[in-house]
Amino acid sequence: MFIIDPIKKENATGKLKLLYQMIEKHLGFIPPHCELMATIDIKAMKDFLDYNTSIMAHEKIDRNLMPFLRLYIAQKECRRYCIGFNAEMLQKMDIDEAIINDIENHLDDIPLESTQKILLKKVIKAIYHPDAFEKKDLEVLYDAGFNNKDFYDILDYATGFMGKSKIIEAYLI
Secondary structure, three states: OEOOOOOOHHHOOHHHHHHHHHHHHHHOOOOHHHHHHHHHOHHHHHHHHHHHHHHHOOOOOOOOHHHHHHHHHHHHHOOHHHHHHHHHHHHHOOOOHHHHHOHHHOHHHOOOOHHHHHHHHHHHHHHHOOOOOOHHHHHHHHHOOOOHHHHHHHHHHHHHHHHHHHHHHHHEO
């Protein structure tokens, strides 16, 4: 799967073993990309885990928005691994295959509250059309109950995912 052999859970020792236990506690399993990242840079993987734990507990951003956002970006950026990983995650959430296979054209069909769909669409606009993103877009977010920090948090999450997905893609076979 990767051009290097990540250290697997059964071979992990010390800090890596503890990190794998934390990942497994939060996710119920250890994704291959976490093994890859932890093998290369355990501190970066720990920081990544802490950040993701924090964003998943965000008071205004529904944690179920995240796999839709990641899949959208993965499909748009042609990130093979992340498409598969997030598609599988959404399948386990019983999301319609039409949404999973072509999320770009099914944003309105995503089973999230309308305010979360607004947030999703605005972060996508900010990423892919920053020149068209305007103050009125922020005002729509304010009207939906979000503030500047909320939008910054999701935008930071999305752009961070773009970078991590590119790193993972570089290590794929």
